[in-house]
Amino acid sequence: MTGPRYTRLVQSLPASVPFTGPETLERNAGRAFRARLGANENGFGPSPRAIAAMQEAAAGAxxxxxxxxxxxxxxxxxxxxxxxxxxxxxxxxxxxxxxxxxxxxxxxxxxxxxxxxxxxxxxxxxxxxxxxxxxxxxxxxxxxxxxxxxxxxxxxxxxxxxxxxxxxxxxxxxxxxxxxxxxxxxxxxxxxxxxxxxxxxxxxxxxxxxxxxxxxxxxxxxxxxxxxxxxxxxxxxxxxxxxxxxxxxxxxxxxxxxxxxxxxxxxxQGWSAHVRAEVARSRSRLAAIATENGLIALPSATNFVTIDCGADGVFARRVLAGLIERGIFARMPFVPPHDRCIRISCGPDAEMVAVAEALPPALAAACTG
Amino acid sequence: MTGPRYTRLVQSLPASVPFTGPETLERNAGRAFRARLGANENGFGPSPRAIAAMQEAAAGAxxxxxxxxxxxxxxxxxxxxxxxxxxxxxxxxxxxxxxxxxxxxxxxxxxxxxxxxxxxxxxxxxxxxxxxxxxxxxxxxxxxxxxxxxxxxxxxxxxxxxxxxxxxxxxxxxxxxxxxxxxxxxxxxxxxxxxxxxxxxxxxxxxxxxxxxxxxxxxxxxxxxxxxxxxxxxxxxxxxxxxxxxxxxxxxxxxxxxxxxxxxxxxxQGWSAHVRAEVARSRSRLAAIATENGLIALPSATNFVTIDCGADGVFARRVLAGLIERGIFARMPFVPPHDRCIRISCGPDAEMVAVAEALPPALAAACTG
The missing domain is CATH 3.40.640.10 (Type I PLP-dependent aspartate aminotransferase-like (Major domain))
Structure with missing residues (x-):
């Protein structure tokens, strides 16, 4: 017995996945991330009104x-x-x-x-x-x-x-x-x-x-x-x-x-305004952390900051690996010349502190690696 | 300027919808259904454990x-x-x-x-x-x-x-x-x-x-x-x-x-066993309602009962319309000879009472319609 007959197109496709989720990385590492800042999720959370509405709706699922x-x-x-x-x-x-x-x-x-x-x-x-x-x-x-x-x-x-x-x-x-x-x-x-x-x-x-x-x-x-x-x-x-x-x-x-x-x-929309303010604050914090470490934060119109690590993709990948090792879930652009950068999502203060702590040793390791 | 160029296949497709949702019928009628028994949803609800887990997860959305x-x-x-x-x-x-x-x-x-x-x-x-x-x-x-x-x-x-x-x-x-x-x-x-x-x-x-x-x-x-x-x-x-x-x-x-x-x-799985027992009880109740009204309930291995209205599709559609008018959301098979039937989902007692009350006048109206 043969298997299913796929379309010609499907046969030609790789089993690619656009993004690896943080849960996969956590399972591989055997421990949870300290800061979840890789998927541009919004750690300031949804409106309390939305949370309450979803909780109330749960029994009607x-x-x-x-x-x-x-x-x-x-x-x-x-x-x-x-x-x-x-x-x-x-x-x-x-x-x-x-x-x-x-x-x-x-x-x-x-x-x-x-x-x-x-x-x-x-x-x-x-x-x-x-x-x-x-x-x-x-x-x-x-x-x-x-x-x-x-x-x-x-x-x-x-x-x-x-x-x-x-x-x-x-x-x-x-x-x-x-x-x-x-x-x-x-x-x-x-x-x-x-x-x-x-x-x-x-x-x-x-x-x-x-x-x-x-x-x-x-x-x-x-x-x-x-x-x-x-x-x-x-x-x-x-x-x-x-x-x-x-x-x-x-x-x-x-x-x-x-x-x-x-x-x-x-x-x-009041909550949305609050989130915008928090994101702006977090963007500034991430830019400051980059600067303190001799890196360049690119201007951001989003809830993440793209940080130019000042060298090539090999170096940026090392920095990213160092952050991930230290419990920071972040990502980076896939293709040159953007892959000289890493990408860190905005988030609450505790996550920013975690980034501030993890970046210097990650950078040091990348330089000597 | 022209619009988008669709594929040949998409151009040939009708704008069909497999099912009309009960909310659409409610909006059209300007009032809510008394019993939601048309989509074989499970009115006995999810496990309380699942509800609690979803409520707890809401803030993490x-x-x-x-x-x-x-x-x-x-x-x-x-x-x-x-x-x-x-x-x-x-x-x-x-x-x-x-x-x-x-x-x-x-x-x-x-x-x-x-x-x-x-x-x-x-x-x-x-x-x-x-x-x-x-x-x-x-x-x-x-x-x-x-x-x-x-x-x-x-x-x-x-x-x-x-x-x-x-x-x-x-x-x-x-x-x-x-x-x-x-x-x-x-x-x-x-x-x-x-x-x-x-x-x-x-x-x-x-x-x-x-x-x-x-x-x-x-x-x-x-x-x-x-x-x-x-x-x-x-x-x-x-x-x-x-x-x-x-x-x-x-x-x-x-x-x-x-x-x-x-x-x-x-x-x-304890809740699943409870649901199975409730569904079995509701199936019997729906079968009894059908019998009391001179209709034939087909044996059911599901959470709905298909009821043979004893005539053709025209008649069954009239019965269904009568139920819907009386606040009962139900559906029926689309093609002959199955369209001699209507299909009513199992549900809690209040919904069964609603069906028992609505079916006799719906049938009477269908007979004289």
Missing amino acids: WMYGDPENHDLRAALAAHHGCGPENIMVGEGIDGLLGYLVRLLIEPGDAVVTSDGAYPTFTFHVLGFGGALHKVPYLGNHEDPAALIARAAETGAKLVYIANPDNPMASHHPASTIAAMVEAVPDGCLMILDEAYIDLAPTGTAPDIDPADPRVIRMRTFSKGYGLAGARVGYAIGAAPLIAAFNKIRNHFGMCRTSQIGALAALTD | WMYGDPENHDLRAALAAHHGCGPENIMVGEGIDGLLGYLVRLLIEPGDAVVTSDGAYPTFTFHVLGFGGALHKVPYLGNHEDPAALIARAAETGAKLVYIANPDNPMASHHPASTIAAMVEAVPDGCLMILDEAYIDLAPTGTAPDIDPADPRVIRMRTFSKGYGLAGARVGYAIGAAPLIAAFNKIRNHFGMCRTSQIGALAALTD
Whole structure:
């Protein structure tokens, strides 16, 4: 008896995983991390109102969530000044990116992104057989003009940009992104991943007509709202594109408790302001720690700080390994020249103290290693 | 400017939805249901231990869930006497079916199921362009011999059977399913959907070597464990097939709270026994209500009772509409001849009283309608 017959595409795919979770590292090391600062989770936590709503909803977990995500979509539409027909809720931005790629990409279709940008998007593109074209960053910024030029050149169906950017923490002002939308080639869809927008400076989010067929924005409750584990992302876009998700999505894929928690979090903008202030404080603290250790903290528009270790990828990997050994879960960019950096998430004071304590010996070990 | 360029397959797909949720019906009607008995949810609720664990986990929702689902897979492996490499956890059976179809089916590939069987499986097969071949039920049972014969005839890559069955509530004994596995044609994978197995009579689940490459079993926390809203399903199968999911799945797709809730539920088999007893009592109550109203309750191996209304689909649809008007959320099979039936989920006493009160006037209205 033979095994299952996979598609040709699946046979060609590696068994890759975009990210290794901290739990895996903890199991391998046989001990828990002292500071969980590698996945840009929000250690300041979700709104107490969201926690209370989820606790109250726990006993009702026997009910499926509303497959239309009606209440959450209505609240998001009011929040963004658009219609619910412009909002699609899904299992995190990761889930929505998977659906979006599936809607547009068949084997060989061109997709443009930046070299070193979000690996889960790349994972989905390759998973549907897309032909990936990668544009270099311009310094520490994604390069809108180069992305658009490559999209035009390759006849791409999708062009991806994150603003603010991960892993470099940089951002473009709203006007640059708005100009990029205007330049999107005919028949190409721009994905504007705004996972970190809630933590960015005022003036980072452009004013885009939600009915504009050239762009789809991705937002999430994972970062600013502190609900990464609840898996609630949403897309804002033109109604026909939003409706197309219904052709393929897992209609009953959303957790009921997550729908309820996200709705409660959205109503607590006071907590969001508190989180923004705490994140700003933590960013400054991380920058100071970097400086004290002779390293360069890059400007950050996110809830993490990318720290230039001042040498090459080999050295930065040593620094990162030293931090992990010392109980600090952090990560680093995958590709040169960004891999001269490490990336540390913002977090509460105790975690910052842990970083301040672990970085000097990690650096010393990296220098002598 | 044109809109996005969808794949040819997506362009050909209807904007169908496998099921309308009760919340949509409630919004349309402008009032809440008195009894929520249409989606085979488990109104007896999850284990109090699971509720407590999820409440305690709510504040930690800022952390992503473990992408390996390590702890839950380890516990499930111990529970089933297999290795964690034989277990894949996913966003409900619905999510896992979508991944499985994606792994195997390219446009035109043959897939065999029963006419009237689980529509979400059909949705996924059509969503990946599979050529669907439907075999009629044999009375109220899926027909293993006919499914296997059709799979052989069409060179199918997948053949689907649910045991116990939804929507007919029937079941085959373990020996019949074991014989079906032995008869699976070379190169075909059998999907054994056991969503309702926790509520079936002893002797319904066959003993299958988890390393057998001919079959993949689907299980869920949605039915017996009362955690439908937490979206936790799992597959049991040969290690290479389980590993293949890692090529395409949404690695961070699971809610952290759901992982924790499912793990706690699994440890509380006392609660599961309590639920089984309550479901059995409710099944008898629903059967008695049917009999009192001159209808025939089909034997049930599930947490719902399929009731033959004694006429055709037009009549059963009228009865169902009458129930819905009277505040009872129920559903019915989609295709003839099963659509002579309505389908009512088991539930607590108050819900059974509501059904007992609503059915006579619903029937009377259907007769005169």
